[in-house]
Amino acid sequence: MKKYKLNGYLVAGIILTGIIILWIIAGRFYTPYNPTKMSSAKLQGPSLAHLFGTDKFGRDIFSRVMQGSGTTLVIAVLTILIGSVCGTIVGAMTGYFGGMLDEVLMRINDALTAFPSILLALVIISILGPGKQNVIIALGIVFIPSYARVTRTAFASQREVNYITSARLMGASSSRILLVHMLPNTLHVLLPAMTIGFNNAVLAEASMSFLGIGVTPPDVSMGYMLSEAQGMFKSAPWYALSVGMVIALLVFGVGLIGEGLQRRNKEVD
Amino acid sequence: MNDNVDRIDDIVESIAPVLGMESIEKAAEPPEVQHPLVLEVKHVNGGYRTPGLIGRGKYHQVLFDVDFNIRHGEIMGLVGESGTGKSTLAKMILGMEKPEQGQIIHYTKRPQIIFQDPYSSLNPAYSVEWSLEEPLRVFGKYDEPERKRRVREMLARVELPEECLYAKPSELSGGQRQRVSIAAALIRRPRFIIADEPVSALDVTIQAQILQLLRDLREELDLSYLFISHDLNVVYQLCDRVLVMKKGRIVEQGTVDEVYDHPKEEYTKQLLAAAQ
Numbered sequence: 001m002k003k004y005k006l007n008g009y010l011v012a013g014i015i016l017t018g019i020i021i022l023w024i025i026a027g028r029f030y031t032p033y034n035p036t037k038m039s040s041a042k043l044q045g046p047s048l049a050h051l052f053g054t055d056k057f058g059r060d061i062f063s064r065v066m067q068g069s070g071t072t073l074v075i076a077v078l079t080i081l082i083g084s085v086c087g088t089i090v091g092a093m094t095g096y097f098g099g100m101l102d103e104v105l106m107r108i109n110d111a112l113t114a115f116p117s118i119l120l121a122l123v124i125i126s127i128l129g130p131g132k133q134n135v136i137i138a139l140g141i142v143f144i145p146s147y148a149r150v151t152r153t154a155f156a157s158q159r160e161v162n163y164i165t166s167a168r169l170m171g172a173s174s175s176r177i178l179l180v181h182m183l184p185n186t187l188h189v190l191l192p193a194m195t196i197g198f199n200n201a202v203l204a205e206a207s208m209s210f211l212g213i214g215v216t217p218p219d220v221s222m223g224y225m226l227s228e229a230q231g232m233f234k235s236a237p238w239y240a241l242s243v244g245m246v247i248a249l250l251v252f253g254v255g256l257i258g259e260g261l262q263r264r265n266k267e268v269d
Numbered sequence: 270m271n272d273n274v275d276r277i278d279d280i281v282e283s284i285a286p287v288l289g290m291e292s293i294e295k296a297a298e299p300p301e302v303q304h305p306l307v308l309e310v311k312h313v314n315g316g317y318r319t320p321g322l323i324g325r326g327k328y329h330q331v332l333f334d335v336d337f338n339i340r341h342g343e344i345m346g347l348v349g350e351s352g353t354g355k356s357t358l359a360k361m362i363l364g365m366e367k368p369e370q371g372q373i374i375h376y377t378k379r380p381q382i383i384f385q386d387p388y389s390s391l392n393p394a395y396s397v398e399w400s401l402e403e404p405l406r407v408f409g410k411y412d413e414p415e416r417k418r419r420v421r422e423m424l425a426r427v428e429l430p431e432e433c434l435y436a437k438p439s440e441l442s443g444g445q446r447q448r449v450s451i452a453a454a455l456i457r458r459p460r461f462i463i464a465d466e467p468v469s470a471l472d473v474t475i476q477a478q479i480l481q482l483l484r485d486l487r488e489e490l491d492l493s494y495l496f497i498s499h500d501l502n503v504v505y506q507l508c509d510r511v512l513v514m515k516k517g518r519i520v521e522q523g524t525v526d527e528v529y530d531h532p533k534e535e536y537t538k539q540l541l542a543a544a545q
Contacts, residue, residue, distance in 0.1 A: 099320075161389050162384040162386060162389045162390040163389065163390055163391055163392040163400075165365070165382075165384075166381075166382070166384075166390065166453065166454075167392075167403070167407075168365070169363060169365075169379070169381060169382065170381075170403070170404040170407050170408070170457070171379075171407055171408070172403075172407045176407070181392055184392075184394035184395070185392070185393060185394050
C-alpha cells in the first residue's frame with residue numbers, strides 16, 4: 001500500500017532512534033555497574049571496562065547515562081503528549097467552531113507564544129516547585145500553543161470541504177466529525193510537529209535541569225548530568241562529551257524521522 | 270421486502286435538528302403515497318451575514334421570493350450564472366442555512382447532495398468502503414453484515430467493481446469518484462437528491478455516463494432530483510422542468526420544452542443563445 005511508503009530518512013531515523021530507545025529501556029533493568037555506586041577507579045578515561053570512563057567519585061558514566069537518559073526520554077515523551085493532545089483539542093475547537101471561542105483562545109495562545117518558552121517554564125516551575133513531575137507539567141503547558149496553532153489551520157481548512165459537509169448532512173455528531181472525519185487528515189502536520197516537539201522537549205529539559213530548575217535528586221536526567229559534568233570538565237571531559245553525544249544522537253534520530261515524514265507528505269502531494 | 274424496510278426507514282428516520290435543520294418542516298403524514306410533491310419552496314427570501322465584530326453583522330440578501338415545487342420522480346433543472354444564489358438555495362433546502370422569510374417543506378426524508386468536485390467530496394484518509402459505510406454507521410440502525418451488504422449492493426448499482434471498495438479516493442479517476450459520491454449520497458435511500466453541478470468537472474464522455482447513471486437510478490430507486498447546472502445543454506438532456514435564476518430571483522420556470530422552445534424572458538433567451 002502507498003500509505004506505508006518509507007524513505008531513506010525515515011528508515012535511518014527509525015533505526016537510529018530504535019537503537020537508542022532500546023538501549024535506554026535496557027538501562028531500566030540492567031546497567032554494567034550500579035550507576036550511583038562510588039569506587040576507587042576515579043576519573044578514568046574511556047576504556048573497555050568503562051566505555052564512557054568514570055567521574056570523580058568513581059561512578060561508571062556509561063551506566064549513569066543509560067539511566068539518566070531514561071528520565072529525559074520519559075519527560076520528553078510525556079511533554080509532547082500533553083502538549084499535542086491539549087494543543088490538538090484547542091486547535092480542533094477553534095478551527096472547527098470558529099467565532100468568539102476562536103478569537104478568545106487564539107489571543108490567549110498568542111500571549112503564551114509571546115513569552116520565551118524557557119521563561120514561561122521557569123514561571124510555572126517557580127509556582128509548582130522543581131521535580132520531574134512539575135517539569136513535565138511546565139513543559140507540557142509551554143508546548144500547547146505551537147500544537148494549537150498548527151492543528152487549528154489543519155482543522156479550519158477542512159471545515160467547508162465537501163466531505164465534512166456530507167458528514168454533517170448525514171447527521172454525524174461534532175465529536176465524530178472532529179475525531180473520525182477530520183483528525184486523520186491532520187496527522188500529516190501533527191506527526192512532524194511532534195518529532196520537532198520531542199527534540200525541543202529533550203533540549204528544554206536539559207537546559208532546565210542544567211540551570212537547576214529541572215529534575216531533583218535522586219532523579220538523574222541528561223541536563224542534570226551535564227551540569228554535574230560541567231564541574232569536572234577539566235578532569236573528566238569524557239563525561240560531558242558522552243552525555244552530549246547521546247543527546248545529540250537521540251535528537252538527530254528523531255529529527256530524521258520528522259524529515260522523513262515531511263518528505264513523504266510532499267511525495268504524496 | 271427491502272422496499273418495505275426502506276418505507277419504514279422513511280418514517281423512522283426523523284429529520285433530526287442538526288445544525289439549523291429546524292428550518293425544515295416535515296409534513297404530518299407520509300404524503301408521497303397520496304401527494305405528488307417531494308419539496309415545496311414557498312416565497313423564500315434569504316441571504317447571509319458578514320460576521321460583525323459585535324452583533325449579527327451586515328445582511329446581504331441573496332434570494333428574493335423564490336417559489337417552486339418539485340414533484341415525485343421529477344428532475345428539476347436549476348440554471349443561472351454563477352453567483353446568482355443557486356448554491357445558497359441548495360444549502361437552504363438541505364437545512365444548512367435558514368431562510369429569512371418563507372417556508373421550505375419536505376415531504377420525504379432528509380435530502381442528500383452530490384457535489385461538483387469529486388476530489389473533495391470523499392474523505393482522503395479512508396477507503397471507499399469506509400466512506401460508503403459511514404452514513405449507515407451514523408444512522409445506527411443496521412449491524413455490520415447488513416451494512417456491508419448494502420454497501421456492496423449500492424456499489425453494483427453505480428456500476429463499480431468490488432475492488433474499488435478497498436481503494437483510497439486518490440487511487441480513483443474523477444468519474445469513479447463521482448460514482449462513489451453518488452453511492453454515498455444514496456446509501457441511506459433518500460428519495461430526493463440535490464445534484465450541484467455533478468458533471469461539470471468531468472470529461473464529456475464521462476459526463477454522458479454519469480448522466481445516464483443518474484437517469485437509471487431515478488427509475489431504479491424512485492428518486493427526484495434538483496439538478497443545478499450552468500450548462501444548458503446538459504439540463505436539456507436530463508431534466509423534465511427547469512428553473513431559470515437571475516440575481517436571486519426565479520425569472521422563468523416551466524417544462525424544458527416550453528422554456529427552451531419559447532423562452533419568455535430576455536435573460537433566458539440570452540442564456541440559450543450563449544449555449545448554442
